[in-house]
Amino acid sequence: MSIDSENLISLRINGKDISAPKSHSVIQALWYAGYPRVKGVGCLQGVCGSCRVLVRRAGSTKVTTELGCELLIEEGMDVHFLIYPTPPHQSYQLEDIRSSWEVQAKFHEIFPEAEQCRHCAGCTTTCPKGIDVERGVELASKGRFSEAGELFVECVMCNLCQTACPEMIAPNHVALFSRRVTAYFHIRPSNLINRLEIMRKGGLKVIE
Amino acid sequence: MAKGIPYNIALKHYRPQADRPMPRMEFGEELLHKYHPDYIRENCIDLTVGVNAGDPCHRQLAEVLQGDSRIDEADLAGSPEIETDVLVIGGGGAGCAAALEASLAGAKVILATKLRLGDSNTVMAEGGIQASVEKDDTPQKHYEDTLKGAHGELDRKLAAQMVMDGPEVIRWLIQQGMQFELDQYGDLMTRRAGGTSAPRVLYFRDYTGLEMMRVLREAVSNSNIEVLDYSPAVELLSDDSGHCAGAIFSSLKDYKYILVKARSVIVATGGIGRMHLNGFPTSNHFGATGDGLVLAYRLGAHLRDLDIFQYHPSGLAYPPHLAGTLITEGVRSAGAYLLNAGGERFIDELKPRDYVASAIIRECAEGRGVYAGDGKCGIWLDTPSIELREPGIIEKRFPKLLHLGTKCGIDPRKQPMLIYPTLHYQNGGVIIDQDGASSVPGLFCAGEVCGGVHGRNRLMGNSLLDIIAFGRRAGVAAAKRAHGFGRGPKKITIEHLRNFRRELMLANMPLTRKSPLLFPVYAKFDDDTDYDGLRKKLKIGLSNDQD
Incomplete structure (x- = not known):
């Protein structure tokens, strides 16, 4: 795979200046540029909430929060990982x-x-x-x-x-x-309850 | 390498169409032999070291199973030690279920996890969970479908136990606070899965695993289970009889080793997707690097089926930054077609996964795929067809698919998604009995790290069932063993590593390859200066030991 240098995007992640191809997510860009990244990486599919990042885009003063696995890099972006989420303080059973x-x-x-x-x-x-x-x-x-x-x-x-x-x-x-x-x-599904009841009485055994 | 019709041209020729005829194509085992990646024989070798010596194993997996430990005794000097009844390694669905049951049975439980609690494949397993609850369905049918999908090569006792546990597992999950899709009468809704003879998959939107994991995580963090997060296990501990007696963790928070001595240990570390076998992308979590297999093997646990893996048919093939991301089989069970670049169906979309994946690989290999650039091909997952037949279904039932579409710049209601098989599941693993006990006393295993439950090929929805059924069983059995444990003095060490290392040397295996991997190679964990405290600075034979 060869990548033209013109297709590289420059941005800053955790204070490091990085260049990476434009089809990369924030996490992929960091790996591409040779930086290790372990903490704050999870499912890489947007369902685990591990890779939380603060983002400021070029020319904007607005800071947004996004997931680093889903976020495509942009020219001049400034990104910071937010690891170690606040532990829950409530407790109940x-x-x-x-x-x-x-x-x-x-x-x-x-x-x-x-x-x-x-x-x-x-x-x-x-x-x-x-x-x-x-x-x-x-x-x-x-x-x-x-x-x-x-x-x-x-x-x-x-x-x-x-x-x-x-x-x-x-x-x-x-x-x-x-x-x-x-x-x-x-949630009290009658189809489930009925099945459990039949099985409780010893019905529906499996013959191997 | 890969040929096919270029993406833009194929897309221009694509026309949404509600119904397309089922392809008339006979196929059998030869489809698998020719196209399934398990049959690339040069990637399979025989193990030379350990209790499975002589058994076939994927080359990449063999490298870590026959690798050398990351640690030796000197690394452990001064490390803190803690004691518990039951130690659970892994914070996914199986680990949480095991920990909750062991704790309920009165045991003191520590759960250690590589990253955060809940970081696992469970959170990404969105299609659903199988349990026979419909009136036309029975556990027997569930068993027979599982057996057939497995090509007969499973442990029948385990499969029978799993299907019999199904309905009770669902009740337990609801009592933990998990929601399922219900019909107007409050009954559980079901849908079909590839290779099932009855609708049997229970689900919550296309977020079943996410819903399950956030509920189980909350249950664990609100219990008296102690959680060690950011703590990958690097080795198991053994006592003077060779029984499992705890584990050693490397804390990513303070860069030190921690010893946890336990009366029973449950390994629930999941699979191997992030080893990218055969160069495939993966649907797996970042932490799925086969660590549990390595640790159990070094302690002498018997493994099975180390050359059999599942490639999920519908991994995203375009755009590249999301390649490998899973699109749930639920989309196909709702009726989405698979189409080649010419717009033709080429297989019954609800055949078991190994056949469907092989057929996709065949279409691409024979030039009927869609070329996505960078040597990558794929075929269409025809999502607009289900929307045409049932307007609104995607928004209602598949919010995750819609979200994924947004991230790809594609509206799946109007445009098909390009897919290609993605490395999804480790069918083999540690041999267990119905209580999750391995061949090593004191060592229990649950979930994907185990083998034998699904044989050569797992059906959709059987994995979420497997992890809860056997996770709970392992938790109960581990607590019971801990309860009856003698209090006499026992010497707890890593002596078993010495024996394994001797075997490696006798077999002329290199000691330079360290395992378990802990993280995928591209995350560069072993180059990260933050973790120098967890790494030996010396090469074999060169001594600049710090102690």
Whole structure:
């Protein structure tokens, strides 16, 4: 494979000046230029949230947050990796919630800061998946867990929203709590239950 | 090298069309023999060292299995030691399921993972999970499909156990808080997979693995399981009877070794995609470098099927920065066709993966592919056809595909995606029993690192089932073994490495190749000055030892 030098793009990653072909992602560009990179690399397909980067494009003062595996390099880009996400600070067990009537009360015990949302939209702005994060937190605070969870189908738990929140809300964990209680209390598929019941009585054995 | 119709020309001639006739083409095993990469015999050698000496093995895998350890006793002087009942190595689906069950059974559990908790192939396995829940389906049918897909060459007891566990695994996942697609009555929805006789794949959009992993990760981090992240395992520990007794980790956070002594060890390190066997791109996670196989083999665990791998038919072939990225088989089970550059179907798209992948390789090898530049060819995954038949289905069922399209500058509702097989799954691995016990006492294994569950070829959706079914079983069994463990003094060392090294020398194998790999070669881990503390500065025979 030969690459014309005219097709190389110059940018800066973690303070290092780098040139790489234009079809490269940020991570590929770093490897191409001969720099080791291990931390902050994950699935390389945009679903693990490991390769969080801060990006400033040429001629712009705006800083955005993106995923380094999906981001194609551009001329004059300035990129910084954000490794070591904030560890979660809440702790809960689904088994400790005795019934679905208790979920909202438990939610406010586990996530007391969720009601303090200032509606600054920091979380929504940082989300690399374009999720309406702030709306999700608001819905969860009102006990509308199923709706809140539905907004976060594409959440990869990159924790950028948590980093952005001045009230230390962990919106992604709020959303995951919302999704989990929805399944834990409300998913009761009759086809599955019937199959389990037949098998519990010793039916449907496999003959090898 | 590769020929084909240039991308732009082929695209100009492509016409969306709802229905296209099934190709009339007979094929059998000879398709595999001629085109499947497993049959490139010059890439297969016989192992010369270890308990599987004489068995066939892929050349690249043999290099790491017969490599030398990254460490010796001197490296461990002064390293911190911790003790636990159960040590789980690997933070994917199998590792988390094992850790949760072992913890529930009362064991003190440490889970160590190479990068972050949840960094694994599980998070990327989006197509779904098999379990026979439909009224026309049975575990027996599930078993027979699995056996057929495997070409008969699997461990029947393991396969039978897995299919019988299926429905209970789904109940367990729902109780962890995982969501599935439901119909209007709240029943689980199912879809077909390649090689299945009934609709049996349960799913959540095209994000099944992501949904599973974020739920299991949250369950683990909210439990009393201690997580060691950024800590790749470099070696197992053994006691004076040669039983497994823990592991040594290299911390990427403080660049030191840590010894974890354990009564039972569960290896759940996943597969080998990032070794890029036969030069293929991969759908695998960055950390999938076969480490668990290497560690288990050095301790004397029996392995099987080391020359059999799965190439997933639909890896993205264009654009290059996303090459190898997986497009779920769910797209084909929803009815998307595979088309060559001439717009013709060339195989039943829902045949087992080994046949479909081989047929794609054949089309490209015989010049009927689409040329994407840089020596790479592919064929069309005709996504517009499913949208024509059922408008809105892609947005509703395949949000990940849509997102991928955005990143490629392609709207999959209007334009087909170019695909080519991508290295996807390690069919072989450590031999286990139904409780995940390997041939080495104290060493349990679960998930992709194991062999025998799927034989020569795994079906879609059986991997997510495998990891939870056997992960849970290994967790329970490991906790039980730890509970009944004698407290007497035991000498815990890396003595087994000395024996393995002696074997390597007797077989005239080079000691210069260090394994496990830990990271793909192109990440340049071994050149990274940050990690000098984790690397021996001396070459064999040259002593500038720091102690």
